[in-house]
Amino acid sequence: MQSGFRxxxxxxxxxxxxxxxxxxxxxxTAQITLRDNFDTPETAWRDAGGDLQYRIELHQRVADTARSxxxxxxxxxxxxxxxxxVYLAYEIGRARVIxxxxxxxWLRSDRAGLQMLxxxxxxxxxxxxxxxxxxxxxxxxxYTRAGQWQQLRLEGIVALVAAQARTLRAELATEVDxxxxxxxxxxxxxxxxxxxxxxxxxxxxxxxxxxxxxxxxPFIAASSPPxxxxxxxxxxxGPRAELSGSMLLVDGRPLFPRIVEHRGESLAFxxxxxxxxxxxxxxxxxxxxxxxxxxxxxxxxxxxxPPQLDESLSAELEAPPIERSEPxxxxxxxxxxxxxxxxxxxxxxxxxxxxxxxxxEQVQRADAPHPRPLACxxxxxxxxxxxxxxxxxxxxIDRSPLGTSLELSDYATWIRERPRLAxxxxxxxxxxxxxxxxxxxxxxxxxSDGRSPAPxxxxxxxxxxxxxxxxxxxxxxxxxxxTPLDASDAPTRQRALALELVNLELALVxxxxxxxxxxxxxxxxxxxxGAAVLxxxxxxxxxxxxxxxxxxxxxxxxAGNGISFVVPGVPxxxxxxxxxxxxxxxxxxxxxxxxxxxxxxELSLTSRILLSGDHRATSMLTRRVAAIGQRAARLQGxxxxxxxxxxxxxxxxxxxxxxxxxESDAWQAAAxxxxxxxxxxxxxxxxxxxxxxxxxxxxxxxxxxxAHWDQAAGSLGSPMASPLAASFATLPxxxxxxGRIGPLQPATGSGNLLAGGQMEDLQQTLAAGWRLFxxxxxxxxxxxxxxxxxxxxxxxxxxxxxxxADMETxxxxxxxxxxxxxxxxxxxxxxxLVRISGWVRISAPITGSVDGLMIIDSLGGExxxxxxxxxxxxxxxxxxxxxxxxxxxxxxxxLTGLGEVWIDDLAIELISAEE
Numbered sequence: 080m081q082s083g084f085r086x087x088x089x090x091x092x093x094x095x096x097x098x099x100x101x102x103x104x105x106x107x108t109a110q111i112t113l114r115d116n117f118d119t120p121e122t123a124w125r126d127a128g129g130d131l132q133y134r135i136e137l138h139q140r141v142a143d144t145a146r147s148x149x150x151x152x153x154x155x156x157x158x159x160x161x162x163x164x165v166y167l168a169y170e171i172g173r174a175r176v177i178x179x180x181x182x183x184x185w186l187r188s189d190r191a192g193l194q195m196l197x198x199x200x201x202x203x204x205x206x207x208x209x210x211x212x213x214x215x216x217x218x219x220x221x222y223t224r225a226g227q228w229q230q231l232r233l234e235g236i237v238a239l240v241a242a243q244a245r246t247l248r249a250e251l252a253t254e255v256d257x258x259x260x261x262x263x264x265x266x267x268x269x270x271x272x273x274x275x276x277x278x279x280x281x282x283x284x285x286x287x288x289x290x291x292x293x294x295x296x297p298f299i300a301a302s303s304p305p306x307x308x309x310x311x312x313x314x315x316x317g318p319r320a321e322l323s324g325s326m327l328l329v330d331g332r333p334l335f336p337r338i339v340e341h342r343g344e345s346l347a348f349x350x351x352x353x354x355x356x357x358x359x360x361x362x363x364x365x366x367x368x369x370x371x372x373x374x375x376x377x378x379x380x381x382x383x384x385p386p387q388l389d390e391s392l393s394a395e396l397e398a399p400p401i402e403r404s405e406p407x408x409x410x411x412x413x414x415x416x417x418x419x420x421x422x423x424x425x426x427x428x429x430x431x432x433x434x435x436x437x438x439x440e441q442v443q444r445a446d447a448p449h450p451r452p453l454a455c456x457x458x459x460x461x462x463x464x465x466x467x468x469x470x471x472x473x474x475x476i477d478r479s480p481l482g483t484s485l486e487l488s489d490y491a492t493w494i495r496e497r498p499r500l501a502x503x504x505x506x507x508x509x510x511x512x513x514x515x516x517x518x519x520x521x522x523x524x525x526x527s528d529g530r531s532p533a534p535x536x537x538x539x540x541x542x543x544x545x546x547x548x549x550x551x552x553x554x555x556x557x558x559x560x561x562t563p564l565d566a567s568d569a570p571t572r573q574r575a576l577a578l579e580l581v582n583l584e585l586a587l588v589x590x591x592x593x594x595x596x597x598x599x600x601x602x603x604x605x606x607x608x609g610a611a612v613l614x615x616x617x618x619x620x621x622x623x624x625x626x627x628x629x630x631x632x633x634x635x636x637x638a639g640n641g642i643s644f645v646v647p648g649v650p651x652x653x654x655x656x657x658x659x660x661x662x663x664x665x666x667x668x669x670x671x672x673x674x675x676x677x678x679x680x681e682l683s684l685t686s687r688i689l690l691s692g693d694h695r696a697t698s699m700l701t702r703r704v705a706a707i708g709q710r711a712a713r714l715q716g717x718x719x720x721x722x723x724x725x726x727x728x729x730x731x732x733x734x735x736x737x738x739x740x741x742e743s744d745a746w747q748a749a750a751x752x753x754x755x756x757x758x759x760x761x762x763x764x765x766x767x768x769x770x771x772x773x774x775x776x777x778x779x780x781x782x783x784x785x786a787h788w789d790q791a792a793g794s795l796g797s798p799m800a801s802p803l804a805a806s807f808a809t810l811p812x813x814x815x816x817x818g819r820i821g822p823l824q825p826a827t828g829s830g831n832l833l834a835g836g837q838m839e840d841l842q843q844t845l846a847a848g849w850r851l852f853x854x855x856x857x858x859x860x861x862x863x864x865x866x867x868x869x870x871x872x873x874x875x876x877x878x879x880x881x882x883x884a885d886m887e888t889x890x891x892x893x894x895x896x897x898x899x900x901x902x903x904x905x906x907x908x909x910x911x912l913v914r915i916s917g918w919v920r921i922s923a924p925i926t927g928s929v930d931g932l933m934i935i936d937s938l939g940g941e942x943x944x945x946x947x948x949x950x951x952x953x954x955x956x957x958x959x960x961x962x963x964x965x966x967x968x969x970x971x972x973x974l975t976g977l978g979e980v981w982i983d984d985l986a987i988e989l990i991s992a993e994e
Contacts, residue, residue, distance in 0.1 A: 111288050111289075111694070112284060112285065112286040112287075112288065113171060113172075113174075113283075113284065113285040113288050113694050114282075114283070114284050114285075115169075115282075115283045116147065116148040116281070116282055117140060117145075117148070117150055117151050117152045117280065117281055117282075117283070118140075118145075118148045118149045118150050119140070119150075119616055119617075120140055120616075121140075121616060122138055122139065122140060122152055123152065123169055124138075124152055124154065124167040124168065124169050124267070124280065125167065125168050125169075125170075126166075126167065126168075127166035127167060127168035127264075127266060128166055129158075129162060129164050129165035129166055129270065130162045130163060130164055131158060131159050131160070131161055131162025131163075131164075131165070131270075132158070132159040132162075133156055133157060133158035133159065133165050133270075134156070134157050135154060135155070135156055136155045136156070136157050136275070137153065137154065137155035138152075138153070138154050138155075139152075139153055140152055140153070141153045141279075144187070144279050145281055146185050146187070146228045146279075146281040146282060147281065147282055148281070148282075151279050151280060151281035152279070152280045152281070153277070153278070153279050153280075154167065154269065154277075154278045154279075154280070155275060155276070155277050155278070156269050156270075156271075156275065156276050156278070157274070157275050158270055158272075158273060158274070158276070159273055160273045162270065163268075163270060164268045164270050165268065165269050165270040166196075166266050166267070166268055166269070167266065167267045167269055167278075168198070168264045168265070168266050169264060169265045169266070169283065170263065170264050170695050170698075170699075171262065171263065171264065171265060171285055171288070171694070171695060171698070172263065172288075172290070172694050172695045172697070172698025172699070172701075173200075173261040173262075173263055173290060173291035173698050173701065173702070174261055174262045174263070174285060174287075174288045174289065174290075174291065175259075175260075175261055175289040175290070175291045176199060176236055176237065176260045176261060176262060177237065177287060177289060178236075178237045178287075179286065179287030180236055180262065180285070180286070180287040180288065180289075181232055181233065181234050181236070181286055181287060182195075182197060182219075182232070182233050182262070182265050182283070182284070182285045182286075183230055183231060183232035183233070183283070183284050183285075184230070184231055184265070184267075184280060184281070184282065184283040184284070185228050185229070185230050185231075185280070185281045185282045186222050186228070186229055186230075186231055186267070186278070186279070186280055187226070187227060187228045187229070187278070187279040187281075188222060188225060188226075188269075188271060188276060188277060188278045188279070189225060189226060189271075189276065189277045190225055190271030190272060190276050191221075191222055191223050191224070191225045191271070192221060192222065192270075192271055192272070193221065193222040193267060193268060193269050193270075193271060193276075193278065194218065194219065194220070194221045194222070194267070194268040195219035195220055195221075195222075195231040195233055195265070195266070195267060196216045196217060196218050196219055196233075196265075196266040196267070196268065197216070197217045197219065197233055197236065197262045197264070197265055197266065198214060198215075198216055198217075198262065198263055198264040198265075198266060199214070199215055199216070199217055199260055199261070199262050199263075200212055200213070200214050200260065200261055200262075200263055201213045201214075201215075201255065201256070201257060201260050202259050202260075202261075203256035203257075203258050203259060204254075204255050204256045204257075213255075216266065217233070217236060217262075219231060219232075219233035220232065220233065228281075233265075236262075259291055260291075261291035263698075265283065265285070267280070288694065290694075290697075290698065290701070319449055320334075320419050320420065320451050320452060321449065321451075321452065321471075322452050322471050322472075322473070322506065324504060324506075325504050325505070325506040325554060325596070326506070326554070326593065326594060327452065327473070327506065327554055327555065327593070329419075333590065333593035333594045334355075334419075334593055335554065335555055335585070335589050335592040335593040336355060336356045336377065336379070336419065336508070336554075336555035336556070336557075337353065337354050337355050337356065337555070337556060337558075337582050337585055337586075338354065338355075338356040338357065338358050338377075338379055338508070338555060338556065338557040338558065339352075339354045339356075339357055339358070339557070339558045339560055339564070339578070340357070340358050340360075340557070340558070340559055340560040340561075341357040341358060341359050341360075342560055342561070342562055342563040342564070343563050344563050344564055344565045345370070345565070346367075346370045346371060346373075346374040346376045347374050348564070348565050349376070349564070350374050350375070350376055351579075352564065352575060352578055352579045352582060353578070353579050353581075353582025353583055353585075353586060354376070354558075354578075354582060355376065355377060356376060356377035356378065356379055356419055356555075357371075357376060357377075357378060357379070358378075358379045358380070358422065358557055359378060359379070359380035359381070360381075361380070361381065362380065362381055362382065362383050362384075363378055363380050363415075363417075363418070365414070368414055368415065368417060371417035372416060372417050376417065377417060377418075377419035378417045378418050378419060379418075379419055379420050379422050379454060379557075380418060380421070380422060381421070381422055381423070381424070382408070382411075382421040382423075382438075382442045382445070383408045383409070384408075384438060385408050385438075385441060408441055408442070408445050409445065410445050410446075410447075411445050411446050418451060419451065419452075420451055420452040420453065420454045420473060421442050421446075421451060421452075421453050421454065422453075422454045422455065422475075423435050423438060423439060423442075423453055423454065423455040423467075424455055424456070425455070425456035425475070425477065426456065426457075426458050426477075427455055427456065427457040427458060427459075427460075427464060428457070428458055428459045428460065429459060429460050429463075432460055432463055432464065435455065435464070435467060436467055439453055439467045439468045439472070440468075442468075443468055443469075443471075450468075450471070452471055452472065452473055453467060453468045453471060453472040453473070454472065454473040454474070454475060454508070455467070455472065455474065455475065456474070456475035456476075456477045456510075457474065458895075459894055459895050460894075461474065461497070461498075461500040461501040461894065462500060462501055462502055464501070465501035465502040465505040466502055470502060470505070472505070473505075473506050473507060473508055473554065473555075474498070474501055474505055474506075474507045474508075475507065475508045475509075475510060475557065476494055476497050476498065476507050476508070476509050476510065476553070477510045478490065478493065478494070478510070479510075479512040479516055479559065479942065480512070480544070480631045481512050481515065481536050481540050481544070481631050481632075482515050482516060482519045482534060482536075482631065482632065482802075482805045482806065482942060482943075483516075483631060483799075483805075483941075483942055483943070483944065484797075484798070484799045484944060484945055484946040485631060485929070485930070485946060486626075486628060486629070486630075486631060487543055487544075487547065487625075487626065487630045487631050488626035488628075489929035489930075490544075490547060490631070490929070491547040491550065491551070491624060491626070492929055493929045494509055494547060494548060494551045494553075495550070495551040495552075495597075496891075496892055497892075498551075498552075499891075499892060500892055500894050506554040507553055507554065508553055508554060508555040508556065508557055509548035509551065509553040509555075509556055509557070510556075510557045510558075510559050511541060511544045511545055511548060511556055511557070511558050511559065512536065512541075512544060512559055513536055513541055513558050513559055513560055513574055513577075513578065514535075514536055514559070514560065514561055514562070514574070515533070515534040515535065515536060515806075516940070516942035516943075517561070518938075518939050518940040518942050518943055519534055519802055519805065519939075519942055519943060520533050520534060521963055522802035522938070522939060522943065522960060522961060523802055523803060523806075523809055523812075525910070525961035525962075525963060526801070526802060526803055526812070526816055526912075526959070526960075526961050527803060527809070527812035527815070527816070530812060530815075531803065531808075531809045531811075531812035532808050532809070533570070534805065534806040534808060534809055535570045535573070535574075535806070535808060536574070537634065537722075538573065538576070538577035538580070538718050538722075539634050539637060539684055539777070539781065540630070540631070540634060541558075541577050541578070541581060542577075542581060542684055542685045543625065543630060543634065543637070543684065545581055545585070545685075546622055546623075546624060546625075546685060547624060549592060549611075549613070549622055550597070550600075550610075550611030550613075550622045550624055551597070551611075552595075552596060552597035552613065554592075554593070556585070558578060564578070569721075572721075573718065573721050576714055576717055576718055576721075577718060579714055580660070580711060580714040580715060580718065583660045583707045583710065583711050583714070584660050584685060584687075584711075586703065586707070587658055587660060587700060587703050587704065587707070588620060588658065588687060588689075588700075590699070591613060591615055591618055591620050591689075592613070592620075594615050595613035595614055595615045595618075595620060596613065596614060597611060597612070597613060597614075598612050598613065598614040598619070598648075599611070599612040599614075599646075599647060599648075600612070601621075601644055601645070601646065603623070603642050603643060603644050604641075604642055604643045604644075605639055605642045605682075607625060607626055607627050608623055608624065608625055608626070608639070608642055608682070609623070609624045609626060610622060610623045610624060610644055611624065612646060617691060617692070617693040617696065618689060618690065618691040618693060618696050619646070619649065619653070619689070619690040619691070620687060620688070620689060620690075621644060621646060621677070621687070621688040621689075621690065622687055623642075623644075623682060623686050623687075623688075625637040625684060629788075629792070629798060632788065632798055632804075632805050632806065633784050633785050633788040633806070633807050634684075634781055634784075634785070635781060635782070635785045636778050636781050636782050636785070637684045637781065638681070638682060638683050638684055638774070638778050639681075639682050640680060640681050640682070641678070641679075641680060642678075642679050642682045643676055643677060643678045643679065644676070644677045644679075644688075645671065645673050645674045645675070645676050645677075646674045646675050646677060646690065647673060647674035648674065649668075649674060649675040649690050650692055651670075652692035653668075653675075653690045653691055653692045654668070654690075654691065654692065654697070655667075655668045655675070655677050655688060655689070655690050656688065656689045656697060656700075657679060657686055657687070657688055657689075658686075658687045658688065658689055658700060658704075659683075659686075659704075659711075659767065659770060659771075660704065660707055660708065660711030660715075660770065661704065661708040661711050661712050661715075661766040661767040661769065661770035661771075662704055662708060662766065662767035662770075663689075663697065663700060663701060663704060664767075666678065666679060666688065675690075681771075683774050684774075708766035708767065708770075709761075709764075709766050711766070711770055712757075712760075712761050712766040712767075712769035712770040712773070713761065715757075715769075715770050715773040715774060716754070716757050716758060716761060716769060716770075716773040718773070718777070719750075719753075719754050719757065719773040719774075719776045719777050719780075720754060722777055722780050723747075723750055723751065723754060723776070723780060725808070726747075726750075726780045726783055726784060726807075727747065729807060729808055729810065729811065730743060730783060730787065732811040733787055733810060733811050733814075735811075736811055736814050736815070738787065738790060738791075738810075738811075738814060740783060740786040740787055740790075742782070742786070743783050743786070746779035746780070746782050746783050747779070747780075747783065749776075749779045750776045750777070750778075750779045750780050751776075752776075753772045753773070753775040753776035753779075754772070754773065754776040756768075756772040757769045757770075757771075757772035757773040757775075757776060760772060784807040787807065787810055788804075788807055788810065791804050791810050791813055791814065792804060794813075794814075794817050795817065795957065795959065796955065796956070796957055797945060797956060797957070799943060799944070799945045799958065800956075800957050800958055800959055801813050801816060801817075801959050802939065802943055802960075803816055805943075816959070820912070820959065820990050830988065831986040831987065831988060832905045832986075832987045832988065832989070833902060833903070833905055833970075833985055833986055833987040834847035834848070834903060835847030835848075835849055835903070836902070836917070836984060836985035836986055836987075837872070837873055837983070837984060838865060838870075838873075838875055838876050838877045838982065838983055838984075838985075839865075839873050839874060839875050840865075840875075841864075841865050844865075844877075847903050848902070848903025848904070849900065849901070849902060849903060850900070850901045851863045851898070851899075851900050851901075852898070852899050852900075852901065853897065853898050854895045854896060854897055854898075856893070856894070856895065856897060857884065858883060858884055858885070858890040859881055859882070859883065859884060859890065859893065859897045859977070860881070860882055860883070860884045861879075861880065861881040861882075861897040861898040861974075862879075862880050862898075863877065863878065863879045863880070863898060863900065864877075864878055865877060865878070866878040866981065868981070869920070869981075870981075870983055871918040871920070871953045871981075871983035871984055872983060872984055873983075876920075876981045876982060876983035877900070877981065877982045877983070878979060878980070878981050878982075879898050879900065879972070879974045879979070879980050879982065880898075880974075880978075880979045881893075881897040881898055881974055881976065881977050881978065882977055882978075883977060890927060890977075891927065892927055892928075893927035893928050893975065893976045893977060896928075896930075896933070896973040896974060896975040897974060897975075897976075897977075898973070898974045899971055899972065899973035899974065900971065900972045900973075900982070901969060901970075901971050902969050902970040902971070902985065902987075903969070904967030904968065904969050905967065905968045905969075905987045906965075906966070906967055906968075907962040907965065907966070907967075907968050907989075908962060908965045909962055909963065909964045909965045910961065910962060911961070911962045911989055912959065912960075912961050912989070912990040912991075913938075913959070913960050913961075913962065913968065913987055913988065913989055913990065914957055914958070914959055914986075914987070914988045914989075914990050915936050915957070915958040915959075915960065915970055915986070915987050916955060916956060916957040916958070916984075916985070916986050916988070917934070917955070917956060917970075917982060917983070917984055917985035917986065918953050918954065918955050918956075918982070918983045918984045919932060919934075919947055919950060919953070919954055919955075919956060919980060919981070919982055920950055920952060920953045920954070920980070920981040920983075921947060921948065921949050921950045921978065921979070921980045921981075922949075922950075922979070923949065923978060923979070924948055924949045924978065925948055925949070925974070925975070925976040925977065925978035925980075926976055926977045926978060927976035927977045928975040928976030928977075930946055930973075930975040930976070931946050931947050931948035931949070931975065931976065932946070932947045932948075932972060932973070932974055932975070932980050933945070933946055933971075933972070933973045933975055934946075934947070934956060934958070934970065934971075934972055935970070935971040935972075935973065936958055936960055936968065936969070936970050936971075937967070937968055937969045937970070937971075938960040938961070938962060938963070938968060939958065939960055943958075943960075945958060947980075953983070959990070968987065970985065970987070
């Protein structure tokens with residue numbers, strides 16, 4: 080028997096709610112009529128259980144028997160004997176029980192005796208057996224005209240409830256509090272007797288609908304709020320995960336995974352932070368499989384890899400393939416119920432493609448008859464990887480932009496365009512960085528002689544990355560993590576708080592994210608703010624995107640007032656709400672040419688706006704907000720207090736170093752007032768106000784951080800010149816480094832250690848150890864040569880060029896850098912400070928890639944690379960690095976897209992820092 084929400088079979092005498100004369104509505108409360116004509120393809124009625132054996136043999140929308148419009152909903156039920164009820168349920172939200180509430184529908188069946196009911200909830204009266212609010216069924220009219228359409232209307236609900244009040248009190252032997260009672264589902268008892276019953280449903284109406292308030296505070300479990308998208312307990316046969324188009328389904332229901340890399344924490348702890356899945360680095364053992372089952376958590380993990388796989392691949396490449404009836408690995412049984420998807424590896428290129436294909440075939444055979452989805456994270460050959468496993472694969476789009484030279488606006492473009500390199504319709508997950516790159520942390524420690532605190536990722540930056548990923552249409556998010564989230568140090572504590580809050584925000588809109596597709600990108604009245612629109616059949620979700628420069632290093636205020644959007648294609652009946660984890664705020668909407676204009680009086684860093692005429696969607700959100708509002712407000716307040724303390728501590732060090740911001744005192748005072756107001760609102764139980772003021776308290780703190788960073792950003796020519804300038808927390812030590820290395824032009828040191836960097840003679844340059852690499856791509860023609868066209872100095876410079884092989888079919892995206900130049904190695908000693916410099920000219924923007932020309936030194940790696948997209952004449956770059964160990968240092972210049980660059984006078988110099 081299928082399962083929906085389960086209830087006991089109740090007869091008409093079990094009716095609910097007493098003394099409804101106490102319920103009063105203000106004159107300002109608006110009544111609406113909910114309607115559903117069942118003309119869209121998606122079914123709305125859900126299996127809600129029964130008291131006998133049955134099965135639903137057919138459930139779909141059909142057009143040929145509709146009472147009105149173009150379709151109705153058809154159901155066929157086969158049932159046994161010895162029972163009285165099989166329920167279908169239709170969720171309507173939270174409709175206050177008032178006299179005007181009179182739900183109705185049209186029904187046709189081949190049998191009489193079917194009955195309409197309403198499910199009523201008493202949020203202020205607890206069931207002694209369960210400790211949850213009492214739920215009862217109110218019985219309505221029965222269907223009597225077999226073979227004909229008949230309207231069923233549930234009238235007089237207040238009278239029915241009042242007449243049964245005394246019975247309910249006697250049954251419970253306790254007082255019944257009827258305030259705020261509401262109807263949340265309309266039901267049909269479709270049991271027409273043993274055998275098959277055919278049912279057609281059309282034209283449901285709920286006049287007199289008034290939104291019920293959220294449950295009273297005593298019934299909100301703030302310590303462990305319910306989170307959408309969690310895994311539920313499953314029968315031994317296990318849940319079935321599958322891909323349907325771009326949607327990930329579990330037992331037919333869309334799922335949006337909130338995944339975190341597992342670093343040894345208990346799954347119970349990670350579940351408390353709001354994650355519904357973990358990614359494992361290794362094949363799961365019995366212990367973690369059992370823990371996942373116990374906690375209801377999903378696993379994304381590698382499958383067993385047969386040791387003979389690589390050997391069999393080599394043999395198959397030399398001989399005709401042999402059809403295998405059995406996999407090289409054992410069959411996956413119910414022990415693996417918790418596995419959501421099998422992950423086949425990361426950083427994959429053409430080299431691993433054939434092996435990965437064979438591995439996927441083995442995994443799907445071992446997972447028959449219903450193989451789970453596959454997942455992988457390729458760096459190249461995305462189209463080929465997206466066809467693995469007959470296309471039943473998710474691609475993980477992996478990039479870590481924080482602390483780098485990659486602007487978040489460019490990152491948002493990259494993550495939106497990257498899937499276009501794969502098979503159309505391929506679903507993808509996005510990774511979200513939560514910690515600084517290891518190379519960045521290492522350079523901070525070395526350049527500050529261990530005095531600087533390690534750089535940390537700000538909670539606002541995590542939110543900005545999540546918003547960009549959602550706006551790109553991702554089907555899940557994997558939060559990267561290199562150290563355990565349950566550690567007790569302050570940075571880890573702040574990271575855990577930030578991730579818990581993000582997960583609460585994601586859970587609010589889980590159903591939309593799991594099903595929606597990207598339908599539009601918009602501009603706003605503020606140049607720094609764009610937006611993306613995700614759309615389902617009934618709702619739209621608008622995601623504002625802040626694109627201030629250098630937010631990947633130190634975000635600016637990233638909030639504003641009086642910002643508006645014009646959203647095209649919004650139906651007349653849609654209302655607009657700003658979604659926050661502590662409450663919904665209705666927005667003013669004005670129809671004008673081009674769409675609906677939405678004005679947001681206070682747009683925060685992670686605002687999300689719902690556009691919907693489906694009252695069930697707003698009712699669902701209201702319920703979820705009521706469950707998490709208190710916890711969300713507490714988290715936001717704690718993050719604000721932590722940020723206030725950190726900002727004050729770092730600024731005090733900057734002031735001692737002689738670096739002041741004139742407006743800092745006023746900004747600090749504003750932050751302090753807002754945080755104090757938030758604390759007071761939280762104590763008073765006003766969670767929306769508490770959340771808003773905590774957010775407001777962080778705005779002036781970001782202004783302080785950004786003002787100090789702006790002072791430091793140009794001190795070495797580029798923010799990437801010093802890893803100590805890539806974070807507000809490390810700015811005091813950045814200024815110390817600037818003072819230590821002395822005058823920047825010319826740099827003092829040992830002279831240029833890089834042979835052939837002047838690019839004057841090709842043979843001498845190659846003989847010195849320079850290497851030019853090309854990645855062949857069918858649509859791209861690449862070349863590198865010495866050119867005498869306006870060199871920076873001397874006679875020649877090196878020109879790197881990549882262009883479309885066919886100008887009429889120029890690729891819009893370039894998957895892999897077509898051309899890159901690698902310097903000879905320069906030997907450095909542990910602890911030595913070096914300056915890497917050169918001159919670059921790029922006369923026209925590089926297209927097909929957001930990365931332009933990347934300059935990567937082997938000490939800082941790709942995370943500390945300089946990116947240059949276009950220059951006005953010749954431009955110098957300079958990078959300061961410290962050697963962690965004795966060994967070789969190389970520099971790579973990669974042309975990542977289509978265009979031309981000129982390179983000249985490259986140098987590596989040792990710097991004698993003055994103490």
